[in-house]
Amino acid sequence: xxxxxxxxxxxxxxxxxxxxxxxxxxxxxxxxxxxxxxxxxxxxxxxxxxxxxxxxxxxxxxxxxxxxxxxxxxxxxxxxxxxxxxxxxxxxxxxxxxxxxxxx
Numbered sequence: 001x002x003x004x005x006x007x008x009x010x011x012x013x014x015x016x017x018x019x020x021x022x023x024x025x026x027x028x029x030x031x032x033x034x035x036x037x038x039x040x041x042x043x044x045x046x047x048x049x050x051x052x053x054x055x056x057x058x059x060x061x062x063x064x065x066x067x068x069x070x071x072x073x074x075x076x077x078x079x080x081x082x083x084x085x086x087x088x089x090x091x092x093x094x095x096x097x098x099x100x101x102x103x104x
Contacts, residue, residue: 013054016062018090023064027051028096031066031088044068044086048096052078052085063087 015024023029030048033041049066056062065085067077077084 013056016054016090018062021090021095023051023054023062023090023093023095025051025054028069029064029066030094030096031068031086031092032094033088033092040086049086051093053080055087062090064090064093066093 015022017023028048028050030046031044033045036042036045048069050069051064052067053065054062055065065087067074067085071077071084073081073084075084077086
């Protein structure tokens with residue numbers, strides 16, 4: 001993979017395979033935060049969500065941005081607004097399969 005040039009826009013990832021599991025934009029997932037670091041982790045544990053962005057940091061670590069299905073401000077998360085978009089490591093996210101399996 002080519003290194004990102006900080007003077008240009010970072011590449012937009014559409015999908016990524018981590019430990020044999022493929023994650024893609026728009027895919028439904030279940031959240032399993034590890035460590036229960038704060039109240040948000042506890043509140044989101046077991047919730048279903050949609051992957052809205054796949055981002056890679058300067059250390060080449062992958063982060064999945066999700067919007068939670070039962071969040072009434074979900075549209076704000078899709079727009080990238082803070083407070084309605086949450087970031088998880090791939091090992092904290094369980095793919096649920098086809099989008100048709102999760103209610104809107």
